Amino acid sequence: MTNMLVTNIGELLTLAPAMKKEGRKVTEHDLGLAKNQAIYIEKGRVSWIGSQKQIPKHLAKQKKLKEFSAKGLTVLPGLVECHTHLVFAGSRAAEFELRNQGMSYQEIAKRGGGILSTMKQTREMSVKALKGISQERVNEFISQGVTTLEIKSGYALDEKNEIKCLKVAKSLEGPRIVTTFLGAHAKPPEYDSYKAYLDFLQKKVLPQVKKQKLSNRVDVYVEKGFFSQEDSREFLKAAQGMGFEVLLHADQLTLSGGADLGVELNALSGDHLIQIEEPQVQKLAKSQVTCVLLPAADLYMKCKYPPARKLIDAGARVALATDFNPGTSPTQDVNLVGLLARLEMKMTLPEVISAYTVGASYALKLQSEVGSLEVGKHADFLCTDKDWQQLFYSIGERSPTFVYKSGELIY
Structure with missing residues (x-):
């Protein structure tokens, strides 16, 4: 060198x-x-x-x-992009039209759309093809100044293909890649209950992720109609017992207890945080949990935006990311994310720059190396x-x- x-x-x-x-x-x-x-x-x-x-x-x-x-x-x-779902197959453009016409995310999921639609296509795609389209997406992030990139699994929802997606993510070239196991993204149709699926992930998949050194991070989608706070607590505690760092998709659609659980478990980050109220703001501000805000997803979902000003003014650490995924944030535009943070969440430009560097490095536990x-x-x-x-x-x-x-x- x-x-x-x-x-x-x-x-x-x-x-x-x-x-x-x-x-x-x-x-x-x-x-x-x-x-x-x-x-x-x-x-x-x-x-x-x-x-x-x-x-x-x-x-x-x-x-x-x-x-x-x-x-x-x-x-x-270099920018640190700390929340993406970059490895996936297929498109969900048709669902965008349905949501635009008033159908809820939960209703689309009940009809077999949403994550389960992407799951089917991701399971079917070969490693070579998946790597090819994923590398193109990585290159798009590099062109915007991203030098550290987080990539989650979570679009295969079985052992074989979740492992496949993590291997593809780790093989991608250019930026520093950080992988996250998000098997607990949705319940695949072969399981009757969310609890049974989490038990399978804990006993069968997590040991393989650890053994093959595919990730040291575990994420879960804590949300009403998906994984409950109680079941997620048990799963994440088990993951911590195996040596994994934990983080959560928290309080995106409803106040479902994700932020509270993140603080309780000393998670690396709580991501989304749209529905949190003053008690959660104060807890997060006093914690080491990084608040990862994803305003491009809020734009696409036509949600309200997270209370960024309240979090920042209370002393919380904030990061920004694209949440790039095929359904609810099909964009890789980091400038859009920063602009939405300024326009809709009233963040100052220095706060935005820090959130995409310093804050994001903390979300990935890389603050001593990058940011x-x-x-x-x-x-x-x-x-x-x-x-x-x-x-x-x-x-x-x-x-x-x-x-x-x-x-x-x-x-």
């Missing part, structure tokens, strides 16, 4: 102050903004950061040193010709000019 000196950075956002605050109550000062900067990268990690005028002479004179001039571009940490540009961390960064105030402003725009992961150009 070649050592590299990045010079002529017009505007550098390190996010180091936001990281020091654990992503809580972030202000413009916490962006770590400095002009005319340089970064020295050694073995894929940041070794020195400072003024262009103060580059240590011994660094600049090294043999075999690769130099990259940012030519006045803005540089910031900010600091000595010792991975040299993950993007370069853009926009100044920082133009970020998360224009839907559909692909602003990164260059994207680096661990000091290697990936876009």
